[in-house]
Amino acid sequence: MKRQIPNIAGVLLLIYLAAFPLTYDGANYDYVMHILITGFFYAILTASWSMLAGYAGQFSFGHMGFMAIGAYTAGLLGHYFYLSPEATGLCAETPFFGQWLVVVNPIGVTSTTLTQDCLEQALAAWDGRVQVTPMPVWLGIVLGALMGAVAGFLVGVLVLRLRAAYLALFTLGFSEILKATISAEINVTRGQAGLEMRPLFPDGITLFGTHYAATDKLPPYYAMFGLLLLCLVILAWLAHSRFGLFVRALREDQDAAAALGVNTVRYKVLVFTITCAMAAAAGAVQGHYVQIITPNMLFLLQMSLVVAMAVIGGIENFVAAAIGAIFLQVMLELLRNSFVIGGVEIDMSVWRLVFFGLLLMITLRFFRNGLIVPVIAWFSRAGVAEETVAIRASTLTGPEGGPHRTEAPD
Amino acid sequence: MIHLKVTNLHKRFGGNHVLNGVSFEIRGAELIGLIGPNGAGKTTLTNILDGAIKPTSGTVYLGEERIDQLQPYEVARAGLGRTFQVTRSFRRMTVLENLYVPALAMGGGFGAPLRDRAREVLEFLTIDHLRNEYAQALSGGQQKLLELGRLLMLDPDVIILDEPFAGVHPRLMEVIYAWIRRVNEAGKAIIIISHQMDSIFSLSERLLVLNFGDLIADGHPEEVKNDPAVIEAYLGSDEEEEA
Numbered sequence: 001m002k003r004q005i006p007n008i009a010g011v012l013l014l015i016y017l018a019a020f021p022l023t024y025d026g027a028n029y030d031y032v033m034h035i036l037i038t039g040f041f042y043a044i045l046t047a048s049w050s051m052l053a054g055y056a057g058q059f060s061f062g063h064m065g066f067m068a069i070g071a072y073t074a075g076l077l078g079h080y081f082y083l084s085p086e087a088t089g090l091c092a093e094t095p096f097f098g099q100w101l102v103v104v105n106p107i108g109v110t111s112t113t114l115t116q117d118c119l120e121q122a123l124a125a126w127d128g129r130v131q132v133t134p135m136p137v138w139l140g141i142v143l144g145a146l147m148g149a150v151a152g153f154l155v156g157v158l159v160l161r162l163r164a165a166y167l168a169l170f171t172l173g174f175s176e177i178l179k180a181t182i183s184a185e186i187n188v189t190r191g192q193a194g195l196e197m198r199p200l201f202p203d204g205i206t207l208f209g210t211h212y213a214a215t216d217k218l219p220p221y222y223a224m225f226g227l228l229l230l231c232l233v234i235l236a237w238l239a240h241s242r243f244g245l246f247v248r249a250l251r252e253d254q255d256a257a258a259a260l261g262v263n264t265v266r267y268k269v270l271v272f273t274i275t276c277a278m279a280a281a282a283g284a285v286q287g288h289y290v291q292i293i294t295p296n297m298l299f300l301l302q303m304s305l306v307v308a309m310a311v312i313g314g315i316e317n318f319v320a321a322a323i324g325a326i327f328l329q330v331m332l333e334l335l336r337n338s339f340v341i342g343g344v345e346i347d348m349s350v351w352r353l354v355f356f357g358l359l360l361m362i363t364l365r366f367f368r369n370g371l372i373v374p375v376i377a378w379f380s381r382a383g384v385a386e387e388t389v390a391i392r393a394s395t396l397t398g399p400e401g402g403p404h405r406t407e408a409p410d
Numbered sequence: 411m412i413h414l415k416v417t418n419l420h421k422r423f424g425g426n427h428v429l430n431g432v433s434f435e436i437r438g439a440e441l442i443g444l445i446g447p448n449g450a451g452k453t454t455l456t457n458i459l460d461g462a463i464k465p466t467s468g469t470v471y472l473g474e475e476r477i478d479q480l481q482p483y484e485v486a487r488a489g490l491g492r493t494f495q496v497t498r499s500f501r502r503m504t505v506l507e508n509l510y511v512p513a514l515a516m517g518g519g520f521g522a523p524l525r526d527r528a529r530e531v532l533e534f535l536t537i538d539h540l541r542n543e544y545a546q547a548l549s550g551g552q553q554k555l556l557e558l559g560r561l562l563m564l565d566p567d568v569i570i571l572d573e574p575f576a577g578v579h580p581r582l583m584e585v586i587y588a589w590i591r592r593v594n595e596a597g598k599a600i601i602i603i604s605h606q607m608d609s610i611f612s613l614s615e616r617l618l619v620l621n622f623g624d625l626i627a628d629g630h631p632e633e634v635k636n637d638p639a640v641i642e643a644y645l646g647s648d649e650e651e652e653a
Contacts, residue, residue, distance in 0.1 A: 242514040245503075249511045252500035258482035259460055259492055260564055261515030265481075316502070384542045391539035 002382040006375075010319060014229070021221050022208070033217035039329035040224040041286045043322035044231050046310040048278035050321035051235050054310065055244065056271040057251030059164065062155065062171030063279050064303045065178045066148045070280025071287035071297065072182065073147040074140030075195040080104045084132040088122035102132065106187040137200060141284040148280020149273050156272030160265055163254075172300075179298035194294040197287050220289045227285055228322065231278045235318045238274070247271050308356070312363050314373025323372055332356060411438050412473070412567045412599045414459075414490075419468035419478075421454050421623075428454045430623040431468070436568065436601075441594045443614035443631065444603045447644050450620040452603050453495065456570050460492045461485035472568065487516065491566035495573045495603075497553040501546035505537065508545055508556055512564035531559045534592070536585055551582040558589050568599045575606045587613065611635070619644060 021033060049063045082102045087093055092103040104119045119132065155174060159167050182189045189195055199214040200223055206212070212219050238244050246267045249257040258264045287293045306325075313324015335352035338345055348355075363371060414436040421429040429451045436442065446452050457463045459470060461482040470478040477485050491512075500508050509528040510520075518524055532538035535555040540548060545556060554574060561569055574586055590613060594600050601618075604610050610617070610631075617634040619627040621643040627634045634640055 242520075245507060245511055245514060248503055248507075249500050252502060253498045255462065255482070256494065256498040256500070257511065259462075259486055259494075260512040260560055261483050261486035262511060263481075263483045263515075381542075388539055388543055 003380050005379040021218050030217050033221050035333050037221050037224045039326040040228045042325040044228050044282035045306045046325040047318040047322040048275040050310050050318040052275040054315035056247035059168045060171040061168050061303055062175040064298050065175035066276035066279040067283035068298050069151050070144035070148045071283035071293045073144040074284035075197045075287055075293050077135050077140045078198055081135045082132045086130050090118035090122050108187045109190050109193040144284030145277045145281035149277035152272040152276025156269035179295045182295040194292045197291050200288040308360050314370025317373045320372035414568050415471040417469045420466045422466045428623050432625045436599045439597045440599050441615045442601045443610040443617045444601050446620035451623045489567035491561045491564045492570040493557045499545040499553045499556050504542055506541045509559055509563045512560050531562045535559050551578045570601045572603045575609050
């Protein structure tokens with residue numbers, strides 16, 4: 001029973017989070033929902049990174065790069081691709097299942113170039129007679145995840161021979177190149193000005209008999225929460241399959257795993273592909289939720305935050321890492337509240353990151369497995385030591401009980 | 411019948427010729443000792459046999475299959491398993507999980523048969539009571555037993571044991587001796603690399619001696635023991651010992 005407590009607690013937490021937006025009615029509802037949606041977003045990133053770094057031992061610092069690939073794939077698809085019943089005659093276009101797939105020309109960010117938008121010109125010429133349809137949001141998310149998977153596969157192949165610091169530097173370099181490219185290609189990506197994205201549910205959605213507008217927080221809450229659950233289910237399935245066993249063997253000793261018949265190349269590439277797809281899907285959903293994406297999402301600080309969340313939760317358990325992410329996201333917001341001690345005001349807008357840094361340092365120094373993993377292990381491995389001692393005692397050799405055969409005498 | 415054929419194996423690292431045309435064959439379930447001084451090329455030969463490094467020239471056949479250009483996991487699946495000089499258990503995985511890895515890599519599935527087989531192996535190795543402990547909780551000797559257990563789960567035709575007795579207490583050595591004899595009687599060919607001459611001479615039916623990349627002797631332990639070239643290169647004479 002004691003070993004099941006983490007599972008029971010996990011299910012209760014999930015039920016609480018699932019019911020929370022329906023039961024919470026505070027005046028700051030939108031703000032609280034936003035914090036939790038962002039927490040779920042980071043939870044997906046940390047859980048998938050935990051599988052990559054904690055389970056498989058592949059310390060990639062490019063995870064935010066894959067997240068950005070998902071976000072920008074969805075963003076660029078929504079920004080440049082439309083379906084039209086008639087050919088514009090101005091844009092690049094091709095017949096597509098009875099309609100025209102229109103690709104809008106890149107025009108950059110300045111107001112003087114806006115008149116060069118071929119679709120705008122066509123719409124003006126049609127004068128409302130023809131309606132064009134943007135690509136569905138779900139398609140952008142699916143394609144974003146697929147692009148993340150492809151990029152993860154390629155990077156996984158490239159880093160096959162790299163380990164430890166070399167792998168970390170390679171993936172960091174990949175992420176930095178991506179950030180520089182997005183920043184530089186202003187005409188296509190709009191650079192630092194950011195690429196606007198449509199809401200997750202552009203026309204709103206009806207849930208539980210209530211219609212929610214595009215700007216309401218409840219639908220994106222469940223969208224991100226659902227994606228988190230999906231990722232956790234997939235990760236749990238993987239962790240308990242031969243995949244999980246093999247990637248952990250890969251982490252422990254790649255050469256020994258190979259000598260025991262494990263195709264280490266295959267599993268190294270697979271773990272990159274799967275976890276990067278998850279990061280990319282999270283990026284695409286988050287992009288549609290906040291409705292604008294910029295290269296700033298690739299700042300090293302963002303990656304550091306994901307690593308810190310995973311470390312504080314527990315890097316070798318993706319559930320603990322996900323809980324750590326949600327906990328830290330909430331805590332970082334709570335720490336924004338300044339307070340007064342003995343007449344001295346502590347301005348938490350300045351000091352909150354110091355507290356965060358201190359928590360990280362304390363965790364690294366005293367809780368190498370994070371704050372949550374030891375608690376889970378305390379329950380899930382309850383009785384193992386006692387069981388070992390009991391079996392050993394029952395198999396003692398000699399009439400008066402000598403040492404076990406594999407143990408040296410004192 | 412098992413047939414490992416090594417032909418004219420050369421390996422160079424830059425200007426360092428580590429193996430100079432080593433050739434030998436293993437026919438059937440032989441129990442072979444491989445000895446030689448440090449730098450003789452024993453570990454390089456082992457690494458070539460298990461696919462970790464590729465030879466400069468020469469071939470290795472396991473049965474009809476050429477294995478010298480295969481990846482280590484392919485060599486393992488072809489039927490050649492090994493242990494390492496320094497024990498390499500999966501430290502943050504339980505003892506049972508350590509045993510599951512090779513069995514699942516060979517295509518087996520989870521379930522009661524896998525667990526029962528692993529338990530049987532652990533009982534034979536006398537470490538069944540540690541099955542749910544992390545491997546890092548095991549002593550050095552117990553980790554050596556765990557490595558042997560993993561080989562049983564891999565079930566290869568040819569087994570290379572690299573220094574299986576190094577740093578092992580006599581009680582544990584009894585278990586390892588029993589393991590070697592049982593596995594050999596079950597039809598597996600075993601190559602033991604060791605500097606412990608007593609163990610090598612008491613276990614081996616045949617000895618291979620490497621010296622600076624050359625195979626200088628290949629025969630029955632008693633013959634090899636008295637081979638002047640081997641005495642000069644490795645064993646040393648009684649007079650030298652007395653001096």
